Amino acid sequence: MYSFVGYVKARLEQTLQKLGKERLNVGNVAHMHSDQREDLCDPVEIEYITTRELQNSHGSCTGKIRMIVLKGENEASIDLTCPECGFSEKKKEIWKKPFTTNCGRCGFLIKITSLKAEIKKERKAR
Helix, strand or coil, rough: CCCCHHHHHHHHHHHHHHCCCCCCCCCCCHCHHHHHHHHCCHHHHHHEEEEEECCCCCCEEEEEEEEECCCCCCEEEEEEECCCCCEEEEEEEECCCCEEECCCCCCCEEEEECCHHHHHHHHHCC
């Protein structure tokens, strides 16, 4: 098991060292408490990032997924709350589109499709 926040923090520190900077000065970020800055990453290094609400089998939004893929990597760092059983987990998985993963406890299948495809699906259902 790994720490999602720790991973992102380590990558941010590596990026800042490459740039020769001591801290990230973007807007109010420099004035944030160090705990609040832990989730930040240099936007130039991000290939894909999403935060979405997830529906359970009854159609209600009870889960959430946060996913980030950094450039040059083929692994997605995932922060997941299962919509079916409520189990929270952090994990890494191979990233490809469309992305699918399973809950670590109940095995519920979670699919992340493009937002464009989701909008089309909603319009068709109306």
